[in-house]
Amino acid sequence: MTIFSSREARKAVEHALPETISFLQELVRVPSLLGNEEPAQALVEQRLRDLGFDVRSLVPDEAELAENPNSGIPLLSYEARRCLVGTLGRGSGKSLLLNGHVDVVSEEPADRWTKPPYGAAIEDGRLYGRGACDMKGGIAAMLLAVEAALSAGELPGPLVYQSVIEEECGGNGALAACLAGPLADGVVIGEPTNGSMDLVAPGVIWARITLEGSSRHASHADEGSNPIETAFAVTAALHGLEASLNEKPEPEFAGVERPYLLNVGALHSGDWPSMTPGRAELDVRLGFPIRMDPGEAQSLLAAAVGRAEGSAKVEFRGFRARGYAFESDTPLVRLLADCHEEVRGSALVAEPARATTDLRFFEPGQAVCYGPTGEGLHGVDEWVDLESIAETAAVLALLIRRWGDGHL
Ligand SMILES: [Zn+2]
Structure with missing residues (x-):
């Protein structure tokens, strides 16, 4: 069997670029935000x-996912x-499995972009837009x-391609695809890695913290708590964790x-300077050690919130992801290198x-x-x-x- 050379790979890539x-x-x-992934999936x-490829559609099964301890907590129906x-x-x-997520996060604040967030403008060899790098590129x-690998003839081993949703909010798309199969002997996810590779990540959970207060006239501002100000106390406690x-x-x-980072992602509260708001909703993300169970991280988070504000309601949603550390000394990674x-x-x-x-x-x-x-x-x-x-395509075509072929 002749070995597919890097020159051939690069040539085939240039041809189809x-x-x-x-x-x-x-x-x-196509702005494939949460709930609007379909136009991207169609492409x-x-x-x-x-x-x-033979392509099968797969609607994630909420009941099946709910039973799986590695699932995310859905924000939206899968209908x-x-x-x-x-x-x-x-x-x-x-066999080799390739995986990519089509979902993107919000482009806000859109008015700060110097190029339209969904314009796909090209300038100086860069393509701009929400999701261009993460991870439509x-x-x-x-x-x-x-395509480049196929230019050298039929593939020596089977290939699986998973195009998934919800990587950005819990991972249930990839989990559903993995549960449905088929799986493969090796897996590459084309997330942007800037010339290196990623094998390690912390665990991640999301939580929504709801703080209630008595809604009242600003002239009584000093007569009780203010949920926005309580949110700052809760945030400080979470930074302590x-x-x-x-x-x-x-x-x-x-x-x-x-x-292991805390991120305060959203704070929704209030609408009028002369009114003490009756409620604040704080959305946070917490990273935590690989060896910590997501359930333990959730307990720690809830306890930290409780110490700052006993009446706070804590709901877990979205990410409930354990951390991971993959081996670098494997035939797949050695071959990729x-x-x-x-x-x-x-x-x-x-x-x-x-x-x-994912x-x-x-x-x-x-x-x-x-x-x-x-x-x-x-x-x-x-x-x-x-x-x-x-370059990534040429490397992956060789891989x-x-x-x-089993060239190791
Ligand atoms: Zn990504």
Whole structure:
């Protein structure tokens, strides 16, 4: 069997790159926010079918997910919302699974963007837009890799492609796709990794904290609590919990400052300067150690809130994600590192992240996050570097063929 070379991979990638960039622009132009993922799924489905995948639609089953301790806590019904599972090839070699999420987070504050958030403008080799980097650029790179790998003939091993929803709010799309199968001998998620790879992430939970107060005229402001001000006390208590979690970070996070972060993501309360608000809702996210169970993290969070304000109501929703640490010394990661070095001329290093991904659903196994380069994820002026999409695709094209071929 002849070995697919990096030159061949790069050539095949260059050939298909213009169409891939058009596909990415179309994908970025659909605002696939929570509950509105379908237009993006339709685009990915068409691209999968064009590549020859058999594509199955999968609506996450809320009852089945609720029984699974690794599930997120849904914010929304799954009615008319689907994941896709594509399968390609009948080769007898090792199988590989590629996974990408089509959901994106809010573009707010939209008026601070210098390019339209869903415009997919290209400037100086960068494509701008919400989701361009996280992770529609990775989706484009993975599918371009498949196209380049196919240019050398039928694939040596079966390929599975999961196009999932809700990576950004609990991971139930990926979990549903994994429960439905098929799975594979190796897994790559094309999340942006900026020239390195991700194998490690902390646990993550979300909570909504509701604070009630007596709604009253500002002339009685001093006669009781103010939920907005109580929210600050609660936030301070949660930062205390964050500090205690970060006292002794786990060895997997060596070199990372404060791996377990609290984020106050939303505070909804009040509407009038001369009125003490009757309620405040505080939405927070907490990172926590890999070895801590999400249930324990939830208890710690609830206890910290309770110490600051005994009457606060704490609801858990969205993320209930355990942390993960995947092996770097596996045949998959070694092969990825070889392909990376061959195409990009530098060693592939692992960078532990302070955010989670859907990778946790593939444990135990051989799995890695590896994708393009960009900036502005979950912020303004998000962009992805187009050359990094081509390089990622060339690396993954080599990986797809050699993994299936068993060249280790
Ligand atoms: Zn992502």
